[in-house]
Amino acid sequence: MALSTPASGTSLAAAGLAAAPSTQTSNLWRDAWRRLLRNKLAVLGGVTVILLCLVAICADFIAPYSYTKANFGKIYEFPSREFPLGTDQLGRDVLSRMIYGARVSMLVGVGAQVIIVMIGVPIGLVAGYLGGRVDLFLTRFIDVMYAFPRLLFVILIMSMLGAGLMNIFIAIGLTGWVGIARQTRAQVLSIKEKEFVEGARALGAGFVRTVTKHVLPSALTPIVVSVTFGIPEAIFTEAALSFIGVGINPPTPSWGQMVGENQQYLRSYWHLCVFPSIAIAITMLSFTFFGDGVRDALDPKMN
Amino acid sequence: MRIPDEQLALFEQRLQVLGVGRRDFLKVVGAMAAFGGLGFATRAEAAKAFKLAPGEKLAKEQVMRLGGGGPWQNDPSSHDFNKDLYCTGVAWQFAGLMVFNADLVAEPYLATKVQSNKDGSVWTFTIRKDSRWSDNSPVSARDFEWSWKRQLDPESKAPYAAFLYDIKNGEAFNKKQVTNRDEVGVKAKDDWTLEVTLEGPRGYFPVLAAYLAALPAHRGAVEKHGDKWTEAGNIVTNGPFVLEQWDHNKQMVLRKNPHFFGARDVHVEKAVVPIIPVQAGALPYENNELDLTWLQPGDLKKLQADPRMQKDVFQYPFPGTWYLLPQATKPPFDNLKVRRAVAHAIDRENVVKVSQGLAVPAWSMIPPGFPGAVDDPKIKAIQRFDKKAALEQLKGTPFEGGKNWPKITLSMREEGLGSKPLAEAVQAVLLDSLNMKTDLEVLEQRVFRERLWKQDLQFVWIRWFMDYPDPHNEYFDTFYGKKTTGRRQAWVNEAFDKELEAGRDTRDPKKRLEHYKKAEEIMQTDVGYVPVAWVVRFAAAKPWVKGIEKNKQGQNVIDGNIYVDMMRHIYIIEKG
Numbered sequence: 092m093a094l095s096t097p098a099s100g101t102s103l104a105a106a107g108l109a110a111a112p113s114t115q116t117s118n119l120w121r122d123a124w125r126r127l128l129r130n131k132l133a134v135l136g137g138v139t140v141i142l143l144c145l146v147a148i149c150a151d152f153i154a155p156y157s158y159t160k161a162n163f164g165k166i167y168e169f170p171s172r173e174f175p176l177g178t179d180q181l182g183r184d185v186l187s188r189m190i191y192g193a194r195v196s197m198l199v200g201v202g203a204q205v206i207i208v209m210i211g212v213p214i215g216l217v218a219g220y221l222g223g224r225v226d227l228f229l230t231r232f233i234d235v236m237y238a239f240p241r242l243l244f245v246i247l248i249m250s251m252l253g254a255g256l257m258n259i260f261i262a263i264g265l266t267g268w269v270g271i272a273r274q275t276r277a278q279v280l281s282i283k284e285k286e287f288v289e290g291a292r293a294l295g296a297g298f299v300r301t302v303t304k305h306v307l308p309s310a311l312t313p314i315v316v317s318v319t320f321g322i323p324e325a326i327f328t329e330a331a332l333s334f335i336g337v338g339i340n341p342p343t344p345s346w347g348q349m350v351g352e353n354q355q356y357l358r359s360y361w362h363l364c365v366f367p368s369i370a371i372a373i374t375m376l377s378f379t380f381f382g383d384g385v386r387d388a389l390d391p392k393m394n
Numbered sequence: 395m396r397i398p399d400e401q402l403a404l405f406e407q408r409l410q411v412l413g414v415g416r417r418d419f420l421k422v423v424g425a426m427a428a429f430g431g432l433g434f435a436t437r438a439e440a441a442k443a444f445k446l447a448p449g450e451k452l453a454k455e456q457v458m459r460l461g462g463g464g465p466w467q468n469d470p471s472s473h474d475f476n477k478d479l480y481c482t483g484v485a486w487q488f489a490g491l492m493v494f495n496a497d498l499v500a501e502p503y504l505a506t507k508v509q510s511n512k513d514g515s516v517w518t519f520t521i522r523k524d525s526r527w528s529d530n531s532p533v534s535a536r537d538f539e540w541s542w543k544r545q546l547d548p549e550s551k552a553p554y555a556a557f558l559y560d561i562k563n564g565e566a567f568n569k570k571q572v573t574n575r576d577e578v579g580v581k582a583k584d585d586w587t588l589e590v591t592l593e594g595p596r597g598y599f600p601v602l603a604a605y606l607a608a609l610p611a612h613r614g615a616v617e618k619h620g621d622k623w624t625e626a627g628n629i630v631t632n633g634p635f636v637l638e639q640w641d642h643n644k645q646m647v648l649r650k651n652p653h654f655f656g657a658r659d660v661h662v663e664k665a666v667v668p669i670i671p672v673q674a675g676a677l678p679y680e681n682n683e684l685d686l687t688w689l690q691p692g693d694l695k696k697l698q699a700d701p702r703m704q705k706d707v708f709q710y711p712f713p714g715t716w717y718l719l720p721q722a723t724k725p726p727f728d729n730l731k732v733r734r735a736v737a738h739a740i741d742r743e744n745v746v747k748v749s750q751g752l753a754v755p756a757w758s759m760i761p762p763g764f765p766g767a768v769d770d771p772k773i774k775a776i777q778r779f780d781k782k783a784a785l786e787q788l789k790g791t792p793f794e795g796g797k798n799w800p801k802i803t804l805s806m807r808e809e810g811l812g813s814k815p816l817a818e819a820v821q822a823v824l825l826d827s828l829n830m831k832t833d834l835e836v837l838e839q840r841v842f843r844e845r846l847w848k849q850d851l852q853f854v855w856i857r858w859f860m861d862y863p864d865p866h867n868e869y870f871d872t873f874y875g876k877k878t879t880g881r882r883q884a885w886v887n888e889a890f891d892k893e894l895e896a897g898r899d900t901r902d903p904k905k906r907l908e909h910y911k912k913a914e915e916i917m918q919t920d921v922g923y924v925p926v927a928w929v930v931r932f933a934a935a936k937p938w939v940k941g942i943e944k945n946k947q948g949q950n951v952i953d954g955n956i957y958v959d960m961m962r963h964i965y966i967i968e969k970g
Contacts, residue, residue: 161822163744180748180815341834355692
């Protein structure tokens with residue numbers, strides 16, 4: 092155990108510069124993986140997340156019915172053997188729509204994070220590494236962005252761009268990068284003073300090389316944690332947007348939209364609202380458990 | 395007296411100034427056209443003798459609790475209709491010179507006699523002497539003179555003062571071009587005679603006098619309390635009820651005004667109006683916290699399925715039509731064959747199923763039972779649902795066999811009452827019949843209206859709520875091609891416009907309707923629109939609530955924007 096303590100500085104100072112990061116990181120990741128597997132809640136969350144991803148990817152094969160096909164003879168049916176979760180106002184199978192809804196949720200979760208990482212990480216890196224005026228300027232910019240109420244900002248962008256999956260990526264991405272940028276910057280601030288970075292610089296590595304090969308890999312931990320927490324947040328934002336009707340356009344189903352459309356029928360047809368709500372809750376919970384586990388695994392000092 | 399068309403145009407202009415109230419006022423115009431060209435009754439209908447049905451016994455406690463499902467979902471800003479007709483207060487606290495009856499005909503209320511000079515530019519209202527404010531002071535012609543001048547006074551900053559611009563110098567006074575309020579053309583000649591001099595002949599003026607904005611305010615209360623005069627304790631009213639208690643954002647309690655002239659025939663002693671958000675649905679009603687409520691779609695089925703409450707539910711008049719507008723200037727709908735295919739593709743019987751009883755299949759603009767409704771099999775056949783005929787239409791177009799559709803966006807406005815499920819059902823039947831994939835876009839109200847009027851939307855899901863029972867409203871106000879403002883569709887048709895003009899200019903009621911029928915036929919053949927469903931609305935009242943008025947069609951009429959006279963007629967019977 093003593094060996095596996097992630098003492099990045101010490102191991103690096105001793106080792107050769109080029110080879111050092113890879114062995115060091117693999118140790119870190121392997122240890123983290125072990126710690127993650129020991130966390131039962133995290134494993135449960137992780138398995139659920141994987142299942143959800145599989146459902147989203149294989150929706151076309153799993154879903155018993157089409158998500159657009161109306162069946163006017165079977166409107167508002169309660170759960171039965173034919174329709175395990177009942178049918179909606181157009182007689183569409185709720186289960187099938189939820190399966191396709193998983194696809195939207197997962198896409199939003201991942202897609203928005205890609206944009207967030209692409210914006211937030213470079214800004215954090217540059218601000219933290221260069222320091223000085225650049226840092227001052229970028230930090231103030233981050234502060235200003237941080238001051239906006241997130242959901243309102245997203246709604247504003249959505250109403251400018253119009254509804255649709257791509258626009259949800261953009262809206263969540265444009266507003267969500269602030270946290271990750273801050274964390275990256277903070278991490279870079281501490282790393283850039285480390286000996287191995289100075290060593291790289293002393294050997295003549297340029298800005299880009301230093302940052303991408305030496306600083307970034309060491310700063311990955313908070314980024315990974317931030318992403319695992321960011322995914323459920325994005326999913327939830329999409330659900331909220333679709334709930335208020337500015338998210339996904341019908342007939343494409345989304346869980347939030349299903350809840351939003353049917354909440355007024357809650358007392359008459361509970362199944363329309365309850366099942367998608369459960370799906371949202373389970374997804375959020377799984378990601379949160381998993382994210383907690385990942386954070387604990389990557390950074391045992393936090394406990 | 396029939397109101398000449400140039401005056402109608404003036405009237406419409408007046409309403410456009412008002413903006414928000416335009417449609418509501420149009421409802422009033424309807425009375426002019428629909429009831430033998432008479433805009434109003436000159437004599438009040440004799441009060442029907444009150445009679446209990448056999449077995450009924452008046453309850454000892456005449457308490458009525460109403461609200462929920464829309465009305466009073468927010469705390470009213472005030473009850474000062476004299477200053478702001480959209481204050482959302484309780485209107486039955488005040489009595490105007492005229493009042494709308496259940497058929498939306500204006501009839502004398504505080505006035506006993508309504509006379510005009512020959513050209514209708516000076517109107518004289520004789521006011522009854524036996525009615526009093528709730529503080530027992532008489533309601534006189536001077537109250538109306540003062541109130542109307544208050545509304546016009548620029549100092550009052552009344553947002554809809556333009557409502558009274560027909561009064562001579564009313565506009566000038568409101569715009570500070572005339573500063574002497576004596577020059578404004580409303581004058582109490584004595585306590586019981588109000589003489590109103592207008593800017594010109596205005597045959598419709600007595601109809602205006604029936605509207606909420608013409609209700610009076612109590613001078614003493616206003617002068618003493620300013621803007622707070624409609625708070626409980628301050629308020630003095632001249633109608634059947636008076637506010638007794640107002641827990642803001644919670645509830646209002648009203649008491650019968652014993653000094654109101656008709657107080658003897660008002661049975662309800664106390665009315666309780668809780669402020670209930672629309673999301674609460676019919677729950678308060680089901681829990682017996684309300685005696686009368688307006689119903690939203692989510693609750694209708696539930697109440698109808700409840701053996702105890704199903705008898706409480708009744709339909710009330712709210713004529714309206716859901717329809718599709720395929721924009722004739724935007725592909726693929728610039729192709730008449732595509733529009734015809736869409737018209738044949740709509741499986742109306744199935745689409746309305748999703749509305750849970752709040753819509754029935756429509757085959758024309760005007761719902762059955764209203765003037766101008768068509769029941770001609772020939773017209774019904776034009777856009778009948780027929781999948782084969784729909785696909786047939788696509789032959790020879792680039793979309794033959796339901797292929798090659800461009801991106802099609804169906805736009806609708808954000809609103810309740812089951813609009814979205816209907817739109818989704820339309821999407822589903824289009825996909826089913828024509829393999830036409832559509833994206834449903836729900837736009838914010840203002841954005842929707844703006845883009846609609848620019849005729850910028852490709853495919854629109856929209857409704858028209860009838861403002862007044864006359865085909866002029868259903869066709870001219872909506873589809874007339876030469877309209878310069880508020881036109882919803884780019885579709886124009888010369889022959890169609892000609893029929894509408896003929897309908898407007900013809901006096902003979904039978905011939906008029908023929909013109910509108912022809913217009914409907916033209917519009918359906920050329921697919922200017924695709925009628926889909928007629929609106930149906932419901933409310934519920936407990937079995938012990940009696941006295942709700944009925945209109946000529948025999949439907950129960952409850953308070954809306956025009957008719958606000960329900961409470962005067964209601965009585966509560968012994969439960970049991």
